[in-house]
Structure formats: structure tokens, C-alpha cells
Amino acid sequence: MKIKVEYLEFMWPMRHFLITCGDISGESNIIAVSFCMPVSKEPPLIVCAIGRGTYSYKLIKSTKEFIVNVPSEDLKAEIYYCGFHSGHHVDKFKETGLTPQPARQLRVPIIDECVAHMECKLKQEVEVGDKNLFIGEVVEAYADEDIVKGKKKIEYAKGDFPRKIYAVRFKTL
Numbered sequence: 001m002k003i004k005v006e007y008l009e010f011m012w013p014m015r016h017f018l019i020t021c022g023d024i025s026g027e028s029n030i031i032a033v034s035f036c037m038p039v040s041k042e043p044p045l046i047v048c049a050i051g052r053g054t055y056s057y058k059l060i061k062s063t064k065e066f067i068v069n070v071p072s073e074d075l076k077a078e079i080y081y082c083g084f085h086s087g088h089h090v091d092k093f094k095e096t097g098l099t100p101q102p103a104r105q106l107r108v109p110i111i112d113e114c115v116a117h118m119e120c121k122l123k124q125e126v127e128v129g130d131k132n133l134f135i136g137e138v139v140e141a142y143a144d145e146d147i148v149k150g151k152k153k154i155e156y157a158k159g160d161f162p163r164k165i166y167a168v169r170f171k172t173l
């Protein structure tokens with residue numbers, strides 16, 4: 001017998017990313033995002049789905065730039081902080097201790113503690129459901145040399161986020 005499930009349950013686990021937005025010398029912010037994936041190789045495009053009520057949505061709409069930073073599993077506490085607090089109310093760089101560093105092409109900061117960074121210029125925006133899809137062209141991508149060369153292995157952040165949320169929302173798990 002097959003039983004009805006929450007649709008996201010079997011899409012999991014997904015990777016967690018920390019997307020930065022804004023301007024390093026002005027307002028900048030970090031949002032935890034799991035709805036994020038590559039959608040084209042040539043040109044290189046990444047799509048991420050961002051809630052319209054978020055502070056990051058406002059910043060990306062305004063600067064038309066964002067950076068996908070790849071966190072390792074040991075940044076889980078920071079990921080959850082950035083995923084449960086809004087830049088409308090807190091400075092997430094300050095509260096998490098994550099370090100903003102200048103990016104190579106954009107004014108958005110990268111997160112130094114992350115292992116890889118994809119700098120994206122907004123190409124297209126699509127309104128879908130409760131989010132907007134931001135499709136960004138990757139103008140520069142770089143990562144820690146030791147990881148690229150296989151000298152260091154890391155576990156990328158991914159996890160049980162929806163399972164936890166849905167357990168509360170639907171009391172099914």
C-alpha cells in the first residue's frame with residue numbers, strides 16, 4: 001500500500017547554500033537556501049527560489065546580483081541562524097561571526113568561511129507560488145584550492161530541514 005505524503009519529503013536531502021546579497025559597503029545580507037540548482041551549462045545559469053517577504057528578495061531585486069556560497073556541514077548552526085532570522089531585524093554577519101569579503105566581480109560580499117562561491121548577475125525573474133525564481137548567470141566561480149585538488153575532503157551542508165519543519169506543521173513524522 002502507498003500512502004499520501006508531503007511532496008517535499010522525497011525530494012530530500014537537498015544541499016544547503018548561503019546566498020549573499022546587497023553591497024559590501026552598504027546593506028548586505030545572508031539567506032539560507034535549499035531551493036537552488038544549476039539550470040544551464042552554456043551560458044552557466046543557476047536558479048534559486050526566494051520568498052517574496054524576505055529581506056534578501058528586496059536586496060536582490062534592487063542590486064540584481066547575488067552570490068551562492070557553499071557551506072560545509074560544520075557551518076550548520078550558522079545556516080540555521082540565517083534560515084530562521086531575517087535581515088529585516090538582524091545583521092546576520094555580525095550575529096553569526098561569518099566574515100564578509102569582497103567578491104571578484106560583484107559588490108555583494110562572499111562568506112569567507114564557505115568553500116566555494118558562484119557570483120551571479122540576475123538574468124531573469126519568474127514569479128511562482130510563494131516565491132520568485134531568480135535566475136542568475138555565473139560570472140565567476142572559485143573554490144578553496146585544497147578541496148578542488150582533492151587534498152582536503154569536506155561534507156557539504158545538507159540535512160533534515162523539511163523533515164523537522166513538516167513534523168511541526170503536519171505532525172506526521
Ligand SMILES: Cc1cc2nc3c(=O)[nH]c(=O)nc-3n(C[C@H](O)[C@H](O)[C@H](O)COP(=O)(O)O)c2cc1C
Binds near residue numbers: 051079087
Ligand atoms: C536549511 C534552510 C533552507 C531554506 N531554504 C530556503 C529557500 O530555498 N528559499 C527561501 O526563500 N527560504 C528558504 N529558507 C528560509 C529563509 O532562509 C528564511 O526565510 C530567512 O529568514 C530569510 O532571511 P532574510 O529575510 O534575511 O532574507 C530556508 C531556511 C533554512 C533553515
